[in-house]
Amino acid sequence: MGSAPSDGAAQSPLAAFKILIAGGFGAGKTTLVGAVSEVRPLHTEEALTSASVGHDDLRGVGSKTTTTVAMDFGRITISGQVVLYLFGTPGQERFWFMWDELSYGALGAVVLADTRRLGDCFPSVDYFERRQVPFVVAINCFDDAARYDPEDVRVALDLGPRVPMLLCDARQRGSAKEVLITLVEHVLASRPHEGPGAVVPA
Amino acid sequence: MSAGDKWLDRSAGPVVRPYALTGGRTAPAGGEVLDLIAVVVATRQVTGGRDGLSPEHRRILRLCQRPVTVADVASDTALPVGVVRVLLSDLTQEGWITVLPQRPADEQPSADLLKEVLHGLRAL
Ligand SMILES: Nc1nc2c(ncn2[C@@H]2O[C@H](COP(=O)(O)OP(=O)(O)OP(=O)(O)O)[C@@H](O)[C@H]2O)c(=O)[nH]1
Ligand SMILES: [Mg+2]
Numbered sequence: 001m002g003s004a005p006s007d008g009a010a011q012s013p014l015a016a017f018k019i020l021i022a023g024g025f026g027a028g029k030t031t032l033v034g035a036v037s038e039v040r041p042l043h044t045e046e047a048l049t050s051a052s053v054g055h056d057d058l059r060g061v062g063s064k065t066t067t068t069v070a071m072d073f074g075r076i077t078i079s080g081q082v083v084l085y086l087f088g089t090p091g092q093e094r095f096w097f098m099w100d101e102l103s104y105g106a107l108g109a110v111v112l113a114d115t116r117r118l119g120d121c122f123p124s125v126d127y128f129e130r131r132q133v134p135f136v137v138a139i140n141c142f143d144d145a146a147r148y149d150p151e152d153v154r155v156a157l158d159l160g161p162r163v164p165m166l167l168c169d170a171r172q173r174g175s176a177k178e179v180l181i182t183l184v185e186h187v188l189a190s191r192p193h194e195g196p197g198a199v200v201p202a
Numbered sequence: 203m204s205a206g207d208k209w210l211d212r213s214a215g216p217v218v219r220p221y222a223l224t225g226g227r228t229a230p231a232g233g234e235v236l237d238l239i240a241v242v243v244a245t246r247q248v249t250g251g252r253d254g255l256s257p258e259h260r261r262i263l264r265l266c267q268r269p270v271t272v273a274d275v276a277s278d279t280a281l282p283v284g285v286v287r288v289l290l291s292d293l294t295q296e297g298w299i300t301v302l303p304q305r306p307a308d309e310q311p312s313a314d315l316l317k318e319v320l321h322g323l324r325a326l
Contacts, residue, residue, distance in 0.1 A: 014269040016239040040277040045284045078322030105307035
């Protein structure tokens with residue numbers, strides 16, 4: 001308190017970043033969070049509203065009744081002042097309300113693609129494109145899956161040329177780390193250039 | 203068999219009333235819903251006096267002696283996020299803690315900060 005403003009980053013005693021880990025059912029979200037971050041327990045509530053259960057089922061249930069839902073959550077401490085928080089985005093449709101909150105102000109997202117069920121990651125890709133959240137697609141190499149050329153996957157997902165794609169093994173720390181590095185490099189590269197007359201490449 | 207059982211699936215916990223800790227309040231007192239990574243910090247020390255704080259308020263206040271995120275408070279107290287938000291807003295309203303200004307959601311972090319993140323990730 002009371003210190004003169006210096007450069008922006010030094011102002012805040014804690015710079016916290018959100019990174020979302022998305023993908024279809026069983027795509028490796030929990031595995032990736034566990035491989036690369038310090039996993040921490042986190043629960044959120046889901047109200048039992050008529051949207052989540054059949055309307056008639058609500059009779060006799062107080063409006064304050066909720067279920068708690070465990071979320072994938074992990075921390076990566078970069079320094080005493082900089083921390084990355086990984087949040088797995090819950091897949092089931094009834095948890096979509098959480099996505100808006102999770103993606104608000106997010107640094108970026110990882111979409112895990114399972115080539116055996118590529119369609120499962122369409123909703124995540126759509127979502128991040130619409131929200132303009134920078135994302136990378138990590139193709140999880142499941143043992144029994146045929147190997148695909150990432151460029152074929154790009155076509156199948158109808159992704160633009162600038163969305164980074166890479167193969168990964170979510171179980172391997174090094175591989176999971178590479179996915180996050182690719183994401184942050186992508187965020188850095190897509191930053192609008194500063195200063196007058198700067199041209200943002202189309 | 204309780205009425206709630208049929209709603210449970212493998213991703214849901216038991217039907218509980220976590221908001222009992224907030225006196226049934228499900229919305230933060232100030233109306234503002236804190237982001238999961240909003241950073242809060244105590245403005246003063248926890249005292250032993252009659253300050254109207256519940257044991258949960260005190261636990262949270264102790265965690266806030268250093269800047270912490272809402273998600274970390276929820277994780278450290280094992281309380282659901284919504285409950286933590288209500289209790290944090292009580293503490294904010296009473297002046298025990300303050301929410302540190304955040305980078306606006308539509309503003310990019312500085313290149314220097316991103317490079318620091320990259321450097322840190324590579325060093326993991
Ligand atoms: N071979 C291989 N197996 C993986 C990989 N990633 C995850 N798995 C396995 O796939 C299974 C599902 O992984 P999870 O991390 O639970 O997937 P998830 O996305 O969290 O699944 P849900 O939360 O149920 O949607 C587990 O048995 C993992 O061990 C990978 O990169 N390669
Ligand atoms: Mg999972």
